[in-house]
Each structure stands twice: as structure tokens, then as C-alpha cells.
Amino acid sequence: MSKNISRRSFLQTSAMAAGAAMVAGPLFSTSANAAEPKKAKKKVAATDKLNIAAVGIGGRGAADINAMDSQNIVALCDCDWKYAAHEFERFPNAKRFKDYREMFDKIGNEFDAVIVGTADHTHACIAAQALAMGKHVYCEKPLTHTVYETRLLTNLAKANGLATQMGNQGASLNSTRQIIEAIQSGVIGEVRKVDAFTDRPIWPQGLETPAKADPIPDTLDWDIFIGPAKYRDFNSIYHPWNWRGWWDFGTGALGDMACHILQPVVDALKLGYPVSCQGSSTNLMIDCAPNAQIVKFKFPARDNMPKVAMPECEVTWYDGGLKPEFPKGWPVGVNMNHSGGAAIFYGTKDVLVCGCYGTNPWLLSGKPLPAPSVTREVADQNHQMDFVRACKESKENRVACKSDFQFAGPLNEMVVMGVLAVRLQGLNRELAWDGKNMKFTNIGPTETIQFKVKDGFSVHDGHPTFEDKYTDPINAQAFAAELIKHTYREGYSLPAMPF
Numbered sequence: 001m002s003k004n005i006s007r008r009s010f011l012q013t014s015a016m017a018a019g020a021a022m023v024a025g026p027l028f029s030t031s032a033n034a035a036e037p038k039k040a041k042k043k044v045a046a047t048d049k050l051n052i053a054a055v056g057i058g059g060r061g062a063a064d065i066n067a068m069d070s071q072n073i074v075a076l077c078d079c080d081w082k083y084a085a086h087e088f089e090r091f092p093n094a095k096r097f098k099d100y101r102e103m104f105d106k107i108g109n110e111f112d113a114v115i116v117g118t119a120d121h122t123h124a125c126i127a128a129q130a131l132a133m134g135k136h137v138y139c140e141k142p143l144t145h146t147v148y149e150t151r152l153l154t155n156l157a158k159a160n161g162l163a164t165q166m167g168n169q170g171a172s173l174n175s176t177r178q179i180i181e182a183i184q185s186g187v188i189g190e191v192r193k194v195d196a197f198t199d200r201p202i203w204p205q206g207l208e209t210p211a212k213a214d215p216i217p218d219t220l221d222w223d224i225f226i227g228p229a230k231y232r233d234f235n236s237i238y239h240p241w242n243w244r245g246w247w248d249f250g251t252g253a254l255g256d257m258a259c260h261i262l263q264p265v266v267d268a269l270k271l272g273y274p275v276s277c278q279g280s281s282t283n284l285m286i287d288c289a290p291n292a293q294i295v296k297f298k299f300p301a302r303d304n305m306p307k308v309a310m311p312e313c314e315v316t317w318y319d320g321g322l323k324p325e326f327p328k329g330w331p332v333g334v335n336m337n338h339s340g341g342a343a344i345f346y347g348t349k350d351v352l353v354c355g356c357y358g359t360n361p362w363l364l365s366g367k368p369l370p371a372p373s374v375t376r377e378v379a380d381q382n383h384q385m386d387f388v389r390a391c392k393e394s395k396e397n398r399v400a401c402k403s404d405f406q407f408a409g410p411l412n413e414m415v416v417m418g419v420l421a422v423r424l425q426g427l428n429r430e431l432a433w434d435g436k437n438m439k440f441t442n443i444g445p446t447e448t449i450q451f452k453v454k455d456g457f458s459v460h461d462g463h464p465t466f467e468d469k470y471t472d473p474i475n476a477q478a479f480a481a482e483l484i485k486h487t488y489r490e491g492y493s494l495p496a497m498p499f
Contacts, residue, residue, distance in 0.1 A: 058083035061117020067384035082219035124149035140167040141259035143412035148485035154409030163390035166408035169383035170357025177372035186308035188347025195324035198341035200253035228492035252289030253319035273435020279421035286451035292320025448473035
């Protein structure tokens with residue numbers, strides 16, 4: 001596919017998002033090269049099957065596709081056809097692509113919804129174009145790679161009246177409902193502190209940038225994998241799957257798991273934008289996430305709930321084997337880790353503990369937790385099929401998914417802003433955050449920051465020698481701005497922010 005054609009197609013579809021008021025309905029027949037106006041499609045009946053296209057089908061994407069296999073899987077797209085082979089075999093009638101732009105150009109009128117299961121750094125450009133085309137979007141976590149990308153998807157979904165869902169499936173569990181209702185009904189009192197952790201990473205981190213290039217596998221289109229990021233030579237340390245630890249492609253353990261573990265925290269406590277954040281970690285390299293990190297977020301007071309106040313709150317994140325201190329009264333011998341992590345809510349009356357995904361909630365006092373009865377129960381606790389249900393409902397009567405982008409957006413902004421706090425820890429301060437305007441407010445225009453590029457520890461004649469190498473000083477304000485809103489490589493762009 002010609003990149004020029006792709007860009008022209010993207011500009012055509014993006015124009016719909018810029019003029020959101022022109023959108024007539026959630027489903028559209030799209031043809032990238034068609035000159036005639038887009039025509040609204042009839043809403044899919046609940047008894048009909050949804051036509052779905054999927055991008056990134058080898059890992060988490062495969063799980064999402066298989067969870068929706070009762071629908072019509074009409075197209076599959078992946079830059080690595082070896083990694084994707086099992087899904088191609090499962091759905092032999094689905095059309096196959098390596099480049100999502102070609103798929104959107106050629107058969108954009110053949111599907112109603114898009115599953116995005118690619119590496120973190122390509123979530124936004126795929127999902128944004130799909131939303132601009134009037135497609136419903138199910139996007140794996142983290143929703144995007146940057147704060148700006150997250151805000152864009154949140155606003156595009158709202159402007160175009162589309163069904164959306166982020167892939168943090170714990171949001172649809174009854175145990176998560178139980179946590180939310182218990183906290184908001186005042187069972188544990190006011191919460192001013194939350195600790196959370198994950199046992200990730202389970203992939204390599206804390207590494208120097210590879211010095212050599214490996215041969216690109218015949219089945220992989222490396223240029224498409226790179227997508228909007230700056231081009232770098234292929235190395236087997238990046239793909240498959242280990243890309244999560246590399247800043248250009250992933251967001252480390254925080255980005256990977258906090259959308260699961262902090263989901264009930266943000267939902268139950270009605271957290272919005274943090275006002276400050278501070279990160280620290282083990283050895284921080286320029287290109288690779290650290291082995292372990294701690295991130296502390298501070299949130300202002302929110303409007304009180306009918307049965308409990310929502311005061312200022314501090315949320316602290318740990319990963320890489322680090323854990324919070326045991327709360328006073330913790331049962332002897334009980335492991336904090338449940339299903340990959342935990343969240344601990346410290347209330348004025350009691351302490352509530354839950355595992356990763358909001359599983360297995362319990363009270364430190366030993367008192368029973370009331371069963372959930374108020375919040376909406378998801379049929380079969382099936383996160384993916386709840387998305388399918390929402391796609392088939394009209395915009396006017398749709399019941400939002402549990403992690404639709406209006407909720408998942410602010411959650412994800414918090415998470416990826418926390419990633420920035422880790423990357424900017426060399427400024428040696430708590431960073432003040434203006435969430436509405438997406439910027440740090442206490443980084444001066446002339447301040448600089450440096451990053452380690454070589455970890456040069458060695459032992460000579462029994463003595464430790466440190467020969468670390470660092471970048472030249474980088475303007476910190478400009479560096480932070482680039483992390484908040486990336487400059488995309490040629491051939492990739494985003495639609496305008498609708499509002």
C-alpha cells in the first residue's frame with residue numbers, strides 16, 4: 001500500500017472527527033477513496049452478528065477475538081504472520097492484512113467494530129482512525145502510550161457517540177462491583193491512602209540499548225511494527241512480547257498492570273486528575289524501563305458521596321518485586337499478592353484489600369463484605385461481550401461499558417502520567433500536574449535532564465569502577481512535552497482534537 005494513499009485516506013476519515021457535529025450515527029459505511037459523503041448504517045440488531053476487524057492478533061488480541069468469536073470476524077491484521085498464524089487458522093474466511101491502514105482503506109465498509117491488540121505505542125493511531133471512521137473500538141490496556149493520545153480517544157468516542165471498551169477485564173467482575181459499593185456506602189470510612197502493587201515485570205527491563213541489529217524474521221514487517229515511533233534497527237529483544245519494557249513501544253510494568261489494579265481504586269474513589277506525582281526507581285536507562293519503581297500520586301478532595309466523604313487521597317504504586325508495608329493487624333503468613341498484585345484501601349473504619357483485577361476483596365477486620373446490589377451487573381462477567389452488547393444498542397439508549405473511554409481515559413491518563421514521573425525523576429522533585437491542560441507546571445524553561453546510556457560498572461583488581469555514560473543535557477520542558485504528546489514518524493498522524 002502506498003503511504004501517500006494511506007495519508008490521504010486518513011485525512012478524509014479524520015475530517016469526520018474534526019467536525020464531530022456532522023456525525024449522524026455510530027455505524028458508518030466507509031470507503032477510503034470514495035468521493036461521496038459517508039452514509040449512516042442501520043443499527044445492528046441485538047440478534048444480528050457484529051462485523052469485527054482486529055489489529056494485533058497474536059497475544060492479548062487473540063484472547064479478545066476468541067472471546068467475541070460468536071460474532072463475524074471479517075478481517076485480521078498483524079505485522080507478524082508467524083505470531084498471528086493461529087488466529088488466521090481459526091478464522092480462515094477472514095481477510096488478512098499486515099498494515100491496518102491498508103485494511104481501513106480497502107474494506108472499511110465491511111466492519112462495524114475494531115479490536116486493537118497491538119503494542120502500546122500504536123494503540124492511539126489505530127483506534128483514533130477507527131473512531132473517526134465511525135467504528136466502535138475495543139482497545140487493550142494501556143489505552144494509549146501518552147496523555148494526549150488518551151484525551152483524544154476519550155473525546156473522539158464521545159463526539160462520535162460510539163461504543164468503546166478498554167481491555168481491563170476486571171472492571172466487569174462482580175468482585176469489583178462489591179469493592180465500589182462497599183467503599184461508596186461508607187463500610188470502611190473515608191479513604192485517604194491507597195497502596196497498590198504488581199509482581200510484574202515478567203519480561204526483561206533495565207537494559208542498555210542493543211548495539212547490534214539482528215536479521216529481521218521473514219514473517220515480520222518491522223517497519224509496520226515501528227509504526228509512529230522513531231525508526232530503530234530490529235533486535236530480537238524487542239519482539240515478540242518483550243517490547244513492553246522499551247519506552248518507545250511500551251510503558252513498563254506500570255502501564256501494563258496499573259489499568260487492572262488501579263481500576264477499582266479510581267472507580268470507587270471517583271479519582272480524577274492527580275495534582276502531583278513523584279517517581280523513583282532502580283537504575284534508569286534512556287531507552288528501557290527500570291527493573292522496579294515506586295510512583296506516588298496525590299489527588300485533591302472530590303465531591304462527597306451520599307454516605308461517605310471523598311477527602312484528599314494519596315495513591316502509591318510499587319512494582320518489580322517491591323511491595324508496601326503490611327498494614328497493622330495483617331494476618332500472619334498471608335501473601336499480599338493475589339492473581340498478580342493487590343490494592344489496599346486504608347479507611348478510617350477498616351482496611352479493604354483486593355487482588356489484581358479487583359479479585360477476592362476482604363476486610364482486615366474480618367467482617368463480611370456486603371454483596372453488590374446497586375451497580376450494573378455484566379452478563380456472565382464477560383468484558384468483551386459486554387462491548388458487543390453496547391455496539392448493538394443505539395447511541396441514544398446505549399448503556400455504557402464498564403470501562404468505556406469516558407472512564408478508561410482519565411484512568412489511563414493517570415497511569416501514563418505516572419510513567420512520565422519515573423522518566424523525569426532526574427529533576428529531583430515532586431512534579432506538579434495540570435490535568436486539564438496536560439502539562440507539568442514546575443519544570444522551568446531552561447532546566448535540563450540527562451539519561452544513562454551505558455551502565456559501566458566493572459571490577460579491576462578487586463576494586464569497583466564506575467564508567468557510566470550519559471546523554472548530553474536535554475531541555476527538560478521540551479522532553480516532557482514530547483512524552484505528553486509524541487511527534488509521529490512520517491506516514492502516521494492523528495485526527496484533530498474534537499473539543
